[in-house]
Amino acid sequence: MLHGLSGHETVKHSAKEYVRGIVHTNTIEGVFSIFKRGMRGNYQHCAEKNLHRYLAEFDFRYFTRAMTDGERAALAVKCGEGKRLTYRQPH
Numbered sequence: 001m002l003h004g005l006s007g008h009e010t011v012k013h014s015a016k017e018y019v020r021g022i023v024h025t026n027t028i029e030g031v032f033s034i035f036k037r038g039m040r041g042n043y044q045h046c047a048e049k050n051l052h053r054y055l056a057e058f059d060f061r062y063f064t065r066a067m068t069d070g071e072r073a074a075l076a077v078k079c080g081e082g083k084r085l086t087y088r089q090p091h
Contacts, residue, residue, distance in 0.1 A: 038058065
């Protein structure tokens with residue numbers, strides 16, 4: 001999840017450190033705020049076993065937000081090329 005934030009630094013809230021230069025928690029707090037609003041507004045409930053799917057969808061939409069709907073759809077189709085879409089895992 002959140003591949004766009006993978007090169008990150010940390011701050012220590014336990015040591016009362018909230019900002020260090022350009023390092024802060026505002027970005028990730030904003031991302032999770034948007035995710036939580038979507039869960040309450042769009043989906044309203046998701047089983048814990050499916051949470052990773054909701055997070056993956058949100059991750060894709062969030063980090064492609066600068067794309068047009070057409071560009072995002074084309075990328076989604078390209079990412080699915082050669083992959084089998086199934087309801088259940090094959091045995």
